[in-house]
Amino acid sequence: MHDSVIFARNVTKYIGNCLIIDHITLKIYPKDIYGLLGINGAGKTTFLRLMTGLIAPTEGEILIQGINIEKNRKKALLKMGAIVESPVFFPFMSGRKNLQNLARLNPSMSGKEQLEKVEEVLEIVGLSNRGDDKVKTYSLGMKQRLGIAQALLNNPDLIILDEPFNGLDPIGKKELRDLIVKLQNEKNITFFISSHLLDELRYLCNKFMIIHQGKMIWQGDKETLLSTTNTGNDLEEAFIQLIQNYH
Numbered sequence: 193m194h195d196s197v198i199f200a201r202n203v204t205k206y207i208g209n210c211l212i213i214d215h216i217t218l219k220i221y222p223k224d225i226y227g228l229l230g231i232n233g234a235g236k237t238t239f240l241r242l243m244t245g246l247i248a249p250t251e252g253e254i255l256i257q258g259i260n261i262e263k264n265r266k267k268a269l270l271k272m273g274a275i276v277e278s279p280v281f282f283p284f285m286s287g288r289k290n291l292q293n294l295a296r297l298n299p300s301m302s303g304k305e306q307l308e309k310v311e312e313v314l315e316i317v318g319l320s321n322r323g324d325d326k327v328k329t330y331s332l333g334m335k336q337r338l339g340i341a342q343a344l345l346n347n348p349d350l351i352i353l354d355e356p357f358n359g360l361d362p363i364g365k366k367e368l369r370d371l372i373v374k375l376q377n378e379k380n381i382t383f384f385i386s387s388h389l390l391d392e393l394r395y396l397c398n399k400f401m402i403i404h405q406g407k408m409i410w411q412g413d414k415e416t417l418l419s420t421t422n423t424g425n426d427l428e429e430a431f432i433q434l435i436q437n438y439h
């Protein structure tokens with residue numbers, strides 16, 4: 193029996209001679225909205241690429257719902273949706289048509305089921321009424337939500353998002369936050385989300401890991417993060433303190 197959605201054990205990644213991820217161990221449990229925090233260049237994207245099987249660890253192992261991602265990649269990724277590299281949609285095609293093409297790649301659904309699934313995910317992400325518009329007319333926030341719609345096509349248990357709030361205006365950020373909370377509540381989806389901006393994650397995540405120079409320097413729940421650093425309710429200050437004290 194596995195109880196964690198992600199179990200990364202002692203994960204290390206060298207690129208050439210550079211140590212980019214240094215022996216990180218992490219467990220993420222069902223329905224966590226887990227925040228991965230770190231300043232620019234800390235190693236967030238590399239860590240998420242490891243978790244999604246885009247690159248292989250030099251050392252250590254990664255289990256997704258108990259399945260080793262290196263040994264059984266296809267099965268491990270079956271119930272994972274991820275936006276680590278920007279989702280690629282055909283800009284001159286409508287959002288609906290883009291999703292229909294992607295849904296066709298799922299052979300376990302009939303043609304009718306695929307079309308129904310597309311309508312369901314468009315509705316969930318609030319794009320039903322713009323579904324027939326070309327993707328090139330979408331705002332960045334709409335493109336992000338279309339990316340999440342794509343991730344939802346396979347009924348994932350886990351969604352991994354790399355800096356999903358980058359470039360969004362305050363309304364787009366709020367819509368994305370609300371969507372993530374809705375998916376966690378209503379579909380029991382676990383999230384692993386990176387950001388270098390604490391403000392974006394503070395009301396969203398129940399747990400955090402902070403990485404710095406490829407090392408895990410803190411992990412735990414939000415309340416403990418605030419109490420250990422004695423910063424009142426100031427998560428930003430807690431984050432800065434932990435990084436400064438590390439040196």
Ligand SMILES: Nc1ncnc2c1ncn2[C@@H]1O[C@H](COP(=O)(O)OP(=O)(O)OP(=O)(O)O)[C@@H](O)[C@H]1O
Pocket residue numbers: 207210212230231232233234235236237238239388
């Ligand atoms: N393919 C690569 N070859 C060499 N160095 C790399 C490669 N990919 C990443 N790095 C280095 O690894 C470190 C971590 O990069 P990464 O992109 O994972 O950080 P990040 O926390 O996502 O940063 P940002 O917030 O700026 O996106 C950086 O110093 C980067 O230059």
